[in-house]
Amino acid sequence: MLHNIIIDTNYNTFETWINQQNYTEIAVLVDENTNQFCYPLLQKKLPKHQIIIIKSGEKHKNLKTCQQVWKQLTHLNFSRKALLINIGGGVIGDLGGFCAATYKRGIDFIQIPTTLLAQVDASVGGKTGIDFQNFKNQIGVFNIPKLTWINTNFLATLPERELKSGFAEVIKHTLIADKNAWKDLIKKEKWQDHDWQKIVEHSVNIKKNIVEKDFDEKNIRKILNFGHTLGHAIESFYLNKPSKKLLHGEAIAQGMIWASQLSQKIGFSVIETQEIDEYITNIYGELKLKKNEIENIIQLIYQDKKNFNHQINFVLLESIGKPIFDVKIEENEIKNIFYI
Ligand SMILES: NC(=O)c1ccc[n+]([C@@H]2O[C@H](COP(=O)([O-])OP(=O)(O)OC[C@H]3O[C@@H](n4cnc5c(N)ncnc54)[C@H](O)[C@@H]3O)[C@@H](O)[C@H]2O)c1
Numbered sequence: 001m002l003h004n005i006i007i008d009t010n011y012n013t014f015e016t017w018i019n020q021q022n023y024t025e026i027a028v029l030v031d032e033n034t035n036q037f038c039y040p041l042l043q044k045k046l047p048k049h050q051i052i053i054i055k056s057g058e059k060h061k062n063l064k065t066c067q068q069v070w071k072q073l074t075h076l077n078f079s080r081k082a083l084l085i086n087i088g089g090g091v092i093g094d095l096g097g098f099c100a101a102t103y104k105r106g107i108d109f110i111q112i113p114t115t116l117l118a119q120v121d122a123s124v125g126g127k128t129g130i131d132f133q134n135f136k137n138q139i140g141v142f143n144i145p146k147l148t149w150i151n152t153n154f155l156a157t158l159p160e161r162e163l164k165s166g167f168a169e170v171i172k173h174t175l176i177a178d179k180n181a182w183k184d185l186i187k188k189e190k191w192q193d194h195d196w197q198k199i200v201e202h203s204v205n206i207k208k209n210i211v212e213k214d215f216d217e218k219n220i221r222k223i224l225n226f227g228h229t230l231g232h233a234i235e236s237f238y239l240n241k242p243s244k245k246l247l248h249g250e251a252i253a254q255g256m257i258w259a260s261q262l263s264q265k266i267g268f269s270v271i272e273t274q275e276i277d278e279y280i281t282n283i284y285g286e287l288k289l290k291k292n293e294i295e296n297i298i299q300l301i302y303q304d305k306k307n308f309n310h311q312i313n314f315v316l317l318e319s320i321g322k323p324i325f326d327v328k329i330e331e332n333e334i335k336n337i338f339y340i
């Protein structure tokens, strides 16, 4: 797989790259926030282009928004030689990548991720798509961008809660792939004080290496789902609760605590389970759940098509940096981690 990723805070690198291309038309896709905070940093570096603005947020990652994008591309008379530049978080990247893949059977696109989550995760690996009928990422395609250009300067305007949400994927990458990096990560007193350039570079490399080994997610790519089996279930649970909103990374952080507890079944150390629990709880707080809520969350795991017959597939840790995927866990074993 040829995944061209540049991590650079110098805007001229991007300007040089884009000026070497030969696109007949260029459109920039943003939401109202990235239009305000990110687009102005790049505007003057871009060749002649049109701008398409959509509404921000997961609830707009749907077919209706795609129609708006396709409509504008059509009205602008864009040909198959056009380029779409997605400037934004994972929502813009996923939806923009999908629109690019389908407009006139596919035009080129580039990802300029502006959230930590999109920089270390969503913009790497070629997954694009939209939500459909309350199912996340139900419709989509694998589609590799011509370029993913990552500039950590964009993170300066990101709300802290969004930064923290993306940081959960950074934690995940160290836990599944790099014990030394995990030990370095937890040494820092305040997670906000990390050198984001270093963190992003390291995290992107981990994801890129895994994806390149198994693009179609037949085996090793599954380890990127560490924390996501229960994480997705609580994410869905809170989706239906207007009183409390949980961001993706906040749910995954919790999911990683539970996955490491379950990992003791395959020999993961008790001390490291506590270390993970303490570190994550310090940053994300404790999620207190009632018995009936736990029951609901467990049932939501079966929404994932990979889990059926009361058996659920987990990614667990044998040790930090050594994940095992497709570990079958029974419902009762999950209940045990809540009720001990
Ligand atoms: N394709 C993949 O492999 C993959 C992987 C992980 C997640 N995702 C998807 O990513 C999405 C979540 O992405 P996200 O967390 O980036 O959310 P998001 O795109 O909704 O962005 C979060 C918020 O931050 C704002 N924002 C973005 N950049 C900003 C900046 N620099 N300054 C100020 N505000 C800014 C956005 O407008 C939005 O309000 C989900 O839809 C998820 O399914 C995809």
Ligand SMILES: [Zn+2]
Binding pocket: 121, 169, 228, 248, 252
């Ligand atoms: Zn995730």
